[in-house]
Amino acid sequence: MRYKHIIFDIDGTMLNTETADMLATQETVFQLTGEKKDIDEFRFTFGIPNSVVFPRLGIADAEKASLLWADNYGKYHSSVGLFDGIEEVLRELKKRGHILGIVTSKSRREFNADFATFGLNDLFDTVICVDDSPRPKPNPDPVLEYLKRANADKPETIYIGDTAYDAQSAHSAGIDFALAVWGAHNWEEINAEYYLKSPGEVLEL
Numbered sequence: 687m688r689y690k691h692i693i694f695d696i697d698g699t700m701l702n703t704e705t706a707d708m709l710a711t712q713e714t715v716f717q718l719t720g721e722k723k724d725i726d727e728f729r730f731t732f733g734i735p736n737s738v739v740f741p742r743l744g745i746a747d748a749e750k751a752s753l754l755w756a757d758n759y760g761k762y763h764s765s766v767g768l769f770d771g772i773e774e775v776l777r778e779l780k781k782r783g784h785i786l787g788i789v790t791s792k793s794r795r796e797f798n799a800d801f802a803t804f805g806l807n808d809l810f811d812t813v814i815c816v817d818d819s820p821r822p823k824p825n826p827d828p829v830l831e832y833l834k835r836a837n838a839d840k841p842e843t844i845y846i847g848d849t850a851y852d853a854q855s856a857h858s859a860g861i862d863f864a865l866a867v868w869g870a871h872n873w874e875e876i877n878a879e880y881y882l883k884s885p886g887e888v889l890e891l
Contacts, residue, residue: 695847698869824854
């Protein structure tokens with residue numbers, strides 16, 4: 687067992703949230719600015735904390751925007767689902783004795799309202815949300831916080847995510863990274879030790 691600790695991102699890795707995420711951002715920007723932008727203009731926001739997204743979109747009060755975004759996201763939650771095979775993979779990893787964790791750009795509030803509804807929380811020993819470390823991804827802080835709380839050794843730990851931010855956070859913290867190609871965009875441009883085309887390939891690591 688090379689990797690004892692396997693850390694997962696949520697959006698784009700375990701959950702297919704892209705449509706709901708971008709629609710909520712589009713609606714929030716319209717409500718706060720009156721500007722109706724094409725949904726593709728928000729593709730860059732995927733996997734980035736709202737505290738970073740909204741200032742980039744010219745909205746200074748990121749806290750207010752984030753609360754409004756959460757309400758809007760709830761309208762589209764029915765479009766959110768687990769990627770095919772991910773639940774079976776998680777349960778098999780747990781059965782094999784791996785320690786599973788989460789590092790996500792979701793706030794604890796968003797995590798409880800979103801991922802927790804899928805009933806998989808009991809599979810994860812340590813969950814690091816964006817409010818659990820000083821700086822968000824792509825900084826190493828969230829991954830380092832996981833390593834600290836889980837008492838995990840770097841050589842025995844791997845992070846699985848779908849964005850360049852995930853890769854940068856893992857590598858700057860000194861651990862290996864596997865790219866979830868099934869949820870990634872422009873995956874060829876992202877630096878990873880492993881490129882996984884389907885959740886089932888996690889079991890082959």
